[in-house]
Amino acid sequence: MLCDxxxxxxxxxxxxxxGGKGAFASTGFDEDCDGSLAFPRCSISVHAQTxxxxxxxxxxxxxxxxxxxxxxxxxxxxVRDAFALYRCLMPCQWSAAxxxxxxxxxxxxxxxxxxxxxxSTLGFRYQEKWPHVLxxxxxxxxxxxxxxxxxxxxLSPLLTRLRxxxxxxxxxxxxxxxxxxxxxxxxxxxxxxxxxxCEAQLALACGIVGQVAHVGAAHLPRSMYLRVLxxxxxxxxxxxSRRFEEIGSASDSTARALVRLxxxxxxxxxxxxxxxxxxxxxxxxxxxxxxxxxxYCKEWDLFQxxxxxxDKMASHISTIN
Numbered sequence: 001m002l003c004d005x006x007x008x009x010x011x012x013x014x015x016x017x018x019g020g021k022g023a024f025a026s027t028g029f030d031e032d033c034d035g036s037l038a039f040p041r042c043s044i045s046v047h048a049q050t051x052x053x054x055x056x057x058x059x060x061x062x063x064x065x066x067x068x069x070x071x072x073x074x075x076x077x078x079v080r081d082a083f084a085l086y087r088c089l090m091p092c093q094w095s096a097a098x099x100x101x102x103x104x105x106x107x108x109x110x111x112x113x114x115x116x117x118x119x120s121t122l123g124f125r126y127q128e129k130w131p132h133v134l135x136x137x138x139x140x141x142x143x144x145x146x147x148x149x150x151x152x153x154x155l156s157p158l159l160t161r162l163r164x165x166x167x168x169x170x171x172x173x174x175x176x177x178x179x180x181x182x183x184x185x186x187x188x189x190x191x192x193x194x195x196x197x198c199e200a201q202l203a204l205a206c207g208i209v210g211q212v213a214h215v216g217a218a219h220l221p222r223s224m225y226l227r228v229l230x231x232x233x234x235x236x237x238x239x240x241s242r243r244f245e246e247i248g249s250a251s252d253s254t255a256r257a258l259v260r261l262x263x264x265x266x267x268x269x270x271x272x273x274x275x276x277x278x279x280x281x282x283x284x285x286x287x288x289x290x291x292x293x294x295x296y297c298k299e300w301d302l303f304q305x306x307x308x309x310x311d312k313m314a315s316h317i318s319t320i321n
Contacts, residue, residue, distance in 0.1 A: 112151035171201035230296025
């Protein structure tokens with residue numbers, strides 16, 4: 001069960017599609033430009049939302065009651081134990097899904113970041129109301145590092161697997177070998193014979209990126225979505241860039257064929273546009289998209305250089321005196 005969460009301090013409690021409690025906000029994406037304690041809009045699990053609600057209610061009850069210091073300390077450590085149990089149990093429950101399902105891995109990453117967001121202020125919010133014996137040591141900041149490590153551990157194996165899958169989708173090993181494409185151009189019609197196969201391989205590799213981007217746009221915060229998209233796109237963009245870079249010169253017809261071959265890679269730029277339902281504050285301008293993909297996809301600038309070079313070859317018209 002998932003819920004949509006936008007503002008950590010302004011979210012409204014509601015019901016998810018399956019009846020679980022969640023949180024959502026009616027505002028669009030907010031990058032906290034004014035310095036307010038805002039959590040970026042993304043999808044989190046009901047488990048994470050319930051854990052944070054339990055922690056806040058328990059700590060609030062302790063701070064606002066006349067409990068003795070010993071009882072207050074028990075409540076405080078009960079909350080710490082709840083965070084420790086969640087960190088130990090949830091990765092085990094979803095161990096298989098975290099490696100196979102991008103949605104589950106993305107939501108688990110969001111859960112960890114969401115919990116870290118609240119851990120950073122949970123202790124200080126009620127510190128002045130706690131018994132004197134707790135004020136100096138009652139904090140949850142030390143738990144943040146463990147959750148940061150968990151968020152990376154949940155996402156890194158999936159991204160490694162996806163990058164490997166994209167590389168494998170590029171097809172036979174020849175496509176990945178240095179000088180392979182340039183040697184084909186020098187052999188006459190060799191490029192035409194395998195053009196369809198290469199185009200299909202690139203379309204498959206870029207299709208994997210697109211599928212993950214579709215899931216990420218629906219669940220990840222904007223900054224992480226762009227980082228994941230750039231990391232995956234780099235695999236296909238880098239391979240094509242290096243093969244094109246090895247080509248010294250080509251006829252106008254061959255250059256046009258190579259530009260058409262790279263069409264699925266060029267189309268990856270569209271995924272860096274905003275999704276109206278998720279990233280409403282992003283500009284849809286071409287210049288803005290170009291700056292985003294250049295920032296998050298390291299190989300994109302080299303790819304654009306090679307495409308521009310091939311475009312010049314394709315537009316060259318030779319004359320005979």
